[in-house]
Amino acid sequence: MRLLHRCSVVLWSLPLLAALAFGCSRSSASGSRGGFGGHSYTNPVYAGSMPDPSVIRYKGTYYAFGTTGAERLRDGRIFTVIKSRDLAHWQEVGGAVMEPSNDRRFQYWAPEVTEAGGLFYLYYAMGGVEPEKFELRVATSPRPEGPYVDNDQPLIDCHSNRFTIDPFPFRDSDGQWYMFYACNFTNTTGGVFPGTALMVDRLVDMAKLAGDCQVVVRAKYPWTLYEANRRMDVYNDTFQWHTIEGPCVLKHDGKYYCFYSGANYQTRRYGVDYVVADKPMGPYTGQGDHARVLASIGNNVRGPGHHSIVTGPDGRTQYMVYHAWDPGMKRRWMCVDKLVWTKDGPHCEPTWTKQSIR
Numbered sequence: 001m002r003l004l005h006r007c008s009v010v011l012w013s014l015p016l017l018a019a020l021a022f023g024c025s026r027s028s029a030s031g032s033r034g035g036f037g038g039h040s041y042t043n044p045v046y047a048g049s050m051p052d053p054s055v056i057r058y059k060g061t062y063y064a065f066g067t068t069g070a071e072r073l074r075d076g077r078i079f080t081v082i083k084s085r086d087l088a089h090w091q092e093v094g095g096a097v098m099e100p101s102n103d104r105r106f107q108y109w110a111p112e113v114t115e116a117g118g119l120f121y122l123y124y125a126m127g128g129v130e131p132e133k134f135e136l137r138v139a140t141s142p143r144p145e146g147p148y149v150d151n152d153q154p155l156i157d158c159h160s161n162r163f164t165i166d167p168f169p170f171r172d173s174d175g176q177w178y179m180f181y182a183c184n185f186t187n188t189t190g191g192v193f194p195g196t197a198l199m200v201d202r203l204v205d206m207a208k209l210a211g212d213c214q215v216v217v218r219a220k221y222p223w224t225l226y227e228a229n230r231r232m233d234v235y236n237d238t239f240q241w242h243t244i245e246g247p248c249v250l251k252h253d254g255k256y257y258c259f260y261s262g263a264n265y266q267t268r269r270y271g272v273d274y275v276v277a278d279k280p281m282g283p284y285t286g287q288g289d290h291a292r293v294l295a296s297i298g299n300n301v302r303g304p305g306h307h308s309i310v311t312g313p314d315g316r317t318q319y320m321v322y323h324a325w326d327p328g329m330k331r332r333w334m335c336v337d338k339l340v341w342t343k344d345g346p347h348c349e350p351t352w353t354k355q356s357i358r
């Protein structure tokens with residue numbers, strides 16, 4: 001997740017579906033537009049700044065959380081919170097997390113929220129003071145909307161990587177929790193590109209990784225190029241840097257699908273693809289040579305990605321909640337569209353005309 005960028009993903013926990021789901025929605029407050037009444041909407045469902053939307057549903061209400069980067073909200077907190085009853089009309093709530101540092105140089109990316117044992121956990125990335133240095137953190141709250149309080153210690157991955165972002169917790173059907181996240185690789189072993197890629201590890205508890213991380217997916221196709229000839233002094237080298245980020249995991253027909261966003265989030269090339277495994281820890285296979293799930297469409301949809309997946313009000317229909325750029329490429333709006341499972345895999349066709357939510 002670059003500055004204000006991350007795509008933040010959604011949490012999918014089958015044992016929790018009766019009480020919890022993730023979604024994207026929109027606010028009728030300032031910064032939003034496009035609702036029609038009932039469950040109809042037109043993207044964007046929320047036209048305020050809402051990068052990397054993470055959405056949960058709790059007791060009939062959807063809560064969405066968005067990246068704030070270097071900004072602080074009016075209440076002094078970080079991460080925008082909005083809520084909805086139908087995924088189509090959204091109301092602004094405020095900020096989610098009490099800032100864990102007094103150093104205003106820090107940036108905060110990609111909030112991801114889940115629930116376990118009656119407590120809500122908000123995972124996020126904190127950094128930006130030093131080049132290519134971000135760490136994973138977690139904050140907790142007894143309420144889904146917060147305020148959340150940081151637990152004062154980072155989640156350390158098995159390589160002590162200096163750049164770890166985009167946390168995504170996933171609970172399997174046996175109750176075991178896993179953490180998917182993105183980090184940097186500079187090697188090209190096996191014919192992959194240097195760049196940001198995805199890892200997975202078990203969670204010993206909700207605030208500690210097991211230290212047994214595995215690679216989920218490394219970039220091997222040109223479409224994920226972030227920047228050519230990127231000079232990175234922290235590594236004392238220049239790279240053809242590729243980016244895979246924003247993991248979002250769910251189980252479908254007995255398989256584990258890890259969705260991800262790829263390419264440069266600041267461009268229209270940004271989009272969503274996936275890999276598949278038989279177990280949460282992998283191995284994952286089947287990455288695409290293009291963004292097969294979600295991609296830009298001309299001047300109507302620009303750089304969609306870093307999404308959540310949520311069940312609609314009918315309890316069956318699945319939706320992707322994602323960000324996409326406004327016409328001036330200045331602000332990332334929040335959008336929602338149906339996720340469809342086809343014979344060729346999952347697909348989401350982005351829309352910009354009136355739609356309905358089921």
